[in-house]
Amino acid sequence: MxxxxxxxxxxxxxxxxxxxxxxxxxxxxxxxxxYGFLGPxxxxxxxxxxxxxGLLKPEAGQGRVLGFDVLHESLRIKERVGYMTQKFSxxxxxxxxxxxxxxxxxxxxxxxxxxxxHALEDLGLAERQTQLAGKLSGGWKQRLALAAxxxxxxxxxxxDEPTAxxxxxxxxxxxxxxRRYAAQGVTTLVSTHYMDxxxxxxxxxxxxxxxxxxxxxxADIPKQIGLSAWRxxxxxxxxxxxxxxxxxxxxxxARFGAAIHACAREPVPLEAAxxxxxxxxSACGDQQNRGRLR
Amino acid sequence: MKLxxxxxxxxxxxxxxxIAAVFLKELVQMRRDKLTFGIMVxxxxxxxxxxxxxxxxxxxxxxxxxxxxxxGPLTRAFLxxxxxxxxxxxxxxxxxxxxxxxxxxxxEANFIISIPEGFERRLVRxxxxxxxxxADASDPIAAGGAIAAIERVAQQxxxxxxxxxxxxLARAPPPYEIVVHRRFNPAGESAFNIVxxxxxxxxxxxxxxxxxxxxxxxxxxxxxxxLLATPVRPIEVMIGKxxxxxxxxxIQVGIVLVMATFxxxxxxxxxxxxxxxxxxLFIFANLMLGYLISTIARTQMQAMQTTFFxxxxxxxxxxxxxxxxxxxxxxxxxxxxxxxxxxxxxxREVVLKEAGLADIxxxxxxxxxxxxxxxxxxxxxxxxxxx
Ligand SMILES: Nc1ncnc2c1ncn2[C@@H]1O[C@H](COP(=O)(O)OP(=O)(O)O)[C@@H](O)[C@H]1O
Ligand SMILES: [Mg+2]
Numbered sequence: 001m002x003x004x005x006x007x008x009x010x011x012x013x014x015x016x017x018x019x020x021x022x023x024x025x026x027x028x029x030x031x032x033x034x035y036g037f038l039g040p041x042x043x044x045x046x047x048x049x050x051x052x053x054g055l056l057k058p059e060a061g062q063g064r065v066l067g068f069d070v071l072h073e074s075l076r077i078k079e080r081v082g083y084m085t086q087k088f089s090x091x092x093x094x095x096x097x098x099x100x101x102x103x104x105x106x107x108x109x110x111x112x113x114x115x116x117x118h119a120l121e122d123l124g125l126a127e128r129q130t131q132l133a134g135k136l137s138g139g140w141k142q143r144l145a146l147a148a149x150x151x152x153x154x155x156x157x158x159x160d161e162p163t164a165x166x167x168x169x170x171x172x173x174x175x176x177x178x179r180r181y182a183a184q185g186v187t188t189l190v191s192t193h194y195m196d197x198x199x200x201x202x203x204x205x206x207x208x209x210x211x212x213x214x215x216x217x218x219a220d221i222p223k224q225i226g227l228s229a230w231r232x233x234x235x236x237x238x239x240x241x242x243x244x245x246x247x248x249x250x251x252x253x254a255r256f257g258a259a260i261h262a263c264a265r266e267p268v269p270l271e272a273a274x275x276x277x278x279x280x281x282s283a284c285g286d287q288q289n290r291g292r293l294r
Numbered sequence: 295m296k297l298x299x300x301x302x303x304x305x306x307x308x309x310x311x312x313i314a315a316v317f318l319k320e321l322v323q324m325r326r327d328k329l330t331f332g333i334m335v336x337x338x339x340x341x342x343x344x345x346x347x348x349x350x351x352x353x354x355x356x357x358x359x360x361x362x363x364x365x366g367p368l369t370r371a372f373l374x375x376x377x378x379x380x381x382x383x384x385x386x387x388x389x390x391x392x393x394x395x396x397x398x399x400x401x402e403a404n405f406i407i408s409i410p411e412g413f414e415r416r417l418v419r420x421x422x423x424x425x426x427x428x429a430d431a432s433d434p435i436a437a438g439g440a441i442a443a444i445e446r447v448a449q450q451x452x453x454x455x456x457x458x459x460x461x462x463l464a465r466a467p468p469p470y471e472i473v474v475h476r477r478f479n480p481a482g483e484s485a486f487n488i489v490x491x492x493x494x495x496x497x498x499x500x501x502x503x504x505x506x507x508x509x510x511x512x513x514x515x516x517x518x519x520x521l522l523a524t525p526v527r528p529i530e531v532m533i534g535k536x537x538x539x540x541x542x543x544x545i546q547v548g549i550v551l552v553m554a555t556f557x558x559x560x561x562x563x564x565x566x567x568x569x570x571x572x573x574x575l576f577i578f579a580n581l582m583l584g585y586l587i588s589t590i591a592r593t594q595m596q597a598m599q600t601t602f603f604x605x606x607x608x609x610x611x612x613x614x615x616x617x618x619x620x621x622x623x624x625x626x627x628x629x630x631x632x633x634x635x636x637x638x639x640x641x642r643e644v645v646l647k648e649a650g651l652a653d654i655x656x657x658x659x660x661x662x663x664x665x666x667x668x669x670x671x672x673x674x675x676x677x678x679x680x681x
Contacts, residue, residue: 055522055680078525089520106524148520 004031006156006187009063009070012051014044022047023210025061029189029203034182036201036218037191044210045191046086049158052189053083066155079107082149086160086191088141092134096125096144099133100151107152119147123177139170146177157181159190163197175200228267230274232260240278249273329596353439353620358382359403361394361426366414368455375451376407381443398430398477399647400656401639404619405429405440417469418460424473431476432646433487436617441474448472478646485558490641491614493550493573494634498580498608501543505584506597508535509676514594519680528676532669536581543577554645564644568651572640575661579633582668589675608634636661 007029014022022044029035039045050056052065054074062069068076090099100116109115120126123143128136133144142162149157157178163171175197178188190201198204199218206214216224232240237260244253244262249269254261262278264270325331360373376382385403388394397403408426416423427444429437449468456464463469479486509531512518521531554560562569583604591597609615611628612635618626629635636657643649 050680053523055519057679057681075525075527078523081523083520083523085516085519085523087516087519089516089518091517092515103520103524106521106526 006031007065011061012058013060014047014051014058021210025212027205029187031187032182032185034188034201036198036204037189038198038204039207043207045207046160049160053081053158054078080154081156081158082154083158084145084149084162088145090133090148095130095132097129100148103148104151109152115151119151123147139166142166157186157188161191226265227263228270229261229263232278243277247273247277353436353617354380355383356440356619357385357403359394359397359406360384360387361406361408362387363411364409364413368414369409371455372451379447381447422469422471424471426473428475428477431479432642445472486560486646489554489558489560490645491638494637496546497543498634499605501539501577501580502584503601504539505536505581506587506601507594509588510591510594510597528673528678532585536585539581540577547573562645563648565650568654569644572654576633576637579661579665582665582672586668586672589672608632613638633661633664
């Protein structure tokens with residue numbers, strides 16, 4: 001990672017009808033970073049990404065991607081950016097290979113056959129290359145889409161909820177691939193609403209209702225929000241959960257699989273509450289509050 | 295609300311409420327889809343106005359060239375009556391057969407009225423002189439109407455002159471004879487007209503329809519977003535998407551040519567080069583028209599409807615079904631803007647009237663212009679963003 005900003009946009013604003021979908025949005029992504037773009041559905045992630053790569057015209061704001069103006073040089077940007085759409089947008093009536101060759105031709109790539117072969121190998125699609133894209137499962141479609149947006153060796157990857165609806169193994173493989181690219185100097189902006197994916201990013205921007213609420217290095221976020229959290233495991237958890245929800249010292253109780261997260265701004269009363277309510281379960285605190293309870 | 299037993303849907307496990315729900319939903323969707331709604335409302339209005347006034351099976355204002363070999367009081371009176379008549383528009387008065395022939399061939403005139411030397415003298419002597427009427431029968435319907443009309447016009451034209459000393463000539467049958475020559479299609483076979491013209495209709499229908507969904511399909515399937523995210527240029531998309539259909543057009547032309555020759559035995563009299571050039575340009579024009587529609591329509595359904603909206607005037611206002619020159623001027627202007635109008639003239643002239651390249655430049659030019667204008671508008675309309 002360097003200090004050079006690959007994506008540097010300020011004040012991006014977009015309305016559909018009377019509704020402001022993205023409001024005065026700033027984003028600075030340094031070269032080689034994996035930047036997580038987090039937010040609930042409908043918060044404006046897709047719209048923002050589309051403005052960054054020139055697919056939507058912002059009504060206000062400006063910015064540069066790889067030094068090119070997002071308002072006037074979108075062709076230059078498109079040549080150097082790989083964009084993976086939220087919804088699968090390759091041709092379902094073309095085979096995997098035909099799709100990749102189509103994209104490779106659009107970018108005017110040399111050694112087309114070699115590149116397509118390489119992309120197919122790289123993503124483990126070589127055996128399925130003659131299969132129609134429409135017949136692929138979600139995980140394979142997503143691999144194909146990633147291969148397609150990487151084929152011209154872009155410097156920047158814009159990935160819009162790339163792992164939505166994909167099984168856990170495919171998600172892990174996908175993130176391995178993203179980290180490989182980042183190591184090669186590719187800058188990635190990836191939107192997601194999976195928390196466990198967001199924490200894999202170097203930085204996170206959180207957007208809700210079109211407004212950015214948070215933007216910082218992943219490691220700094222808990223400190224920045226000033227939230228302490230305890231993770232409680234064991235069985236049965238349902239009674240513990242109800243007890244914690246009823247406790248005024250705990251501000252938020254959330255279920256994550258086989259665990260409960262209990263959060264509050266004040267760490268000391270929170271710890272007391274967890275210790276008194278969660279006896280019998282195992283719990284551990286967050287980074288700032290590493291005490292263990294047994 | 296209580297409904298008679300006949301309407302008791304619960305017995306059939308149906309519900310009025312659900313039907314109403316669907317009905318209202320459709321109404322709402324229909325209202326949201328402004329283009330479709332607009333076309334549905336505009337269609338009957340526009341088409342009635344256009345075709346109700348434009349189409350006239352009693353052809354009037356047919357352009358005629360007069361070949362005058364005689365200049366006397368009777369012929370001048372005849373000419374004056376022709377001028378006053380709404381059936382014919384005299385576009386020129388010439389003195390040589392060559393000149394009249396050229397105008398008929400080029401389509402400037404639909405028929406020649408030829409008054410031979412000594413007409414008046416022989417008329418007065420009761421020798422039943424001939425008036426020659428050469429009609430362009432490559433469109434037999436138009437020719438038939440014109441021939442019938444001219445006989446009526448001649449009667450009216452001479453009536454005022456057949457008075458006093460000449461009142462003896464006011465008799466039936468008239469003291470002259472109208473000799474009709476059907477040119478370019480002596481038997482007046484309508485297949486000779488219809489088959490080449492059908493080529494135009496078929497090409498319009500298929501070329502416009504196929505290309506009109508080319509962009510809307512991408513938008514509907516979501517592939518447009520990916521396409522626009524690549525550095526592809528609008529004109530590249532346009533050319534890349536339309537050229538494949540040139541081949542389909544060529545196949546259709548081949549089929550029609552083979553059928554016209556072997557099934558309908560239509561003689562191909564003109565220049566193959568002129569035919570190829572005219573047809574190629576016509577295919578381009580249709581592809582551009584279809585592509586323009588696909589930049590305007592938002593769904594494939596809308597694209598189809600818009601195609602149909604263009605298709606009807608192509609049939610009715612191009613001279614395909616009804617004589618072009620018999621339409622009012624404003625309708626002729628609309629017709630001139632349709633690619634098929636020019637194509638119909640080109641095929642008729644080339645296939646039936648022995649025309650070469652020089653004879654069809656009058657229609658090649660407008661066709662090229664239409665193609666360029668359509669392509670220009672399509673490129674302007676192309677949305678390079680998803681806005
Ligand atoms: N083309 C559009 N026209 C109208 N509204 C849109 C359009 N695209 C997105 N929206 C609306 O904008 C809001 C933000 O959408 P989006 O950017 O897709 O959010 P996200 O990707 O975070 O789920 C949503 O409420 C959506 O309905
Ligand atoms: Mg989205």
